[in-house]
Amino acid sequence: xxxxxxxxxxxxxxxxxxxxxxCTYSNSAFQYFMWYRQxxxxxxELLMYTYSSGNxxxxxxxxxxxxxxxxxxxxxRDSQPSDSxxxxxxxxxxxxxxxxxxxxxxxxxxx
Amino acid sequence: DTGxxxxxxxxxxxxxxxxxxxxxxxxxxxxxxxxxxxxxxGPEFLTYFQNExxxxxxxxxxxxxxxxxxxxxxxxxxxxxxEQGDSAMYLCASSSRKALDTGELFFxxxxxxxxx
Numbered sequence: 001x002x003x004x005x006x007x008x009x010x011x012x013x014x015x016x017x018x019x020x021x022x023c024t025y026s027n028s029a030f031q032y033f034m035w036y037r038q039x040x041x042x043x044x045e046l047l048m049y050t051y052s053s054g055n056x057x058x059x060x061x062x063x064x065x066x067x068x069x070x071x072x073x074x075x076x077r078d079s080q081p082s083d084s085x086x087x088x089x090x091x092x093x094x095x096x097x098x099x100x101x102x103x104x105x106x107x108x109x110x111x
Numbered sequence: 112d113t114g115x116x117x118x119x120x121x122x123x124x125x126x127x128x129x130x131x132x133x134x135x136x137x138x139x140x141x142x143x144x145x146x147x148x149x150x151x152x153g154p155e156f157l158t159y160f161q162n163e164x165x166x167x168x169x170x171x172x173x174x175x176x177x178x179x180x181x182x183x184x185x186x187x188x189x190x191x192x193x194e195q196g197d198s199a200m201y202l203c204a205s206s207s208r209k210a211l212d213t214g215e216l217f218f219x220x221x222x223x224x225x226x227x
Contacts, residue, residue: 004153006153008151031212032212032213032214034213034215036216041220042220042221043115043202043204043218043219043220043221044154044202044216044218045217045218046215046216049213049215088153088154090153092213092214094212095211095212096214097142097159097161097167097214098156098159098167099156099214099216100156101146101153101154101155102153103151103152103153104151104152104153
């Protein structure tokens, strides 16, 4: 079993839709739950992160973690064509040196 | 621009040749990582440096791969006797000592290797 499982998609939605991206993980020691966004032919960049369970909102983006079910979600409200990218979940142990990435979900937002 | 810089951006080589990639991290970052990414997959950890010390190397990394970070500044990743299976994007990332918990990674744009 992989440490992080993520549906690679692709996921295609119309502009303005609410998008839900999800990951599951197996390591209960993970405490930080990062989301990176990767545009085509670019390196990933950190979008947002949460610590432990709960929700965190940043503009149109909401990250949610349920540690009891080891389930991570990223919601995008009012999706825009500029949101078209690959979204990578990346949980990690606090103070650990290594970040493990999911396979990434390719998102296409159609104008 | 003070971001992570990688060179060359694209390398095409024949099977059996050696290739070397260079990474210049953000200057004040003490941690440096190499990842490999293939189509449809997330970045896969290869190796990690803290300053000039290589502290971890993935078991997936064969002995044809070697990385260095002399003087804790730039890093090089060398692949000897390349194979077609080495074709991938090689990503370098750096991280600040101030981000010990989150380990926020700043990635370069990658070096794409094509082995013919």
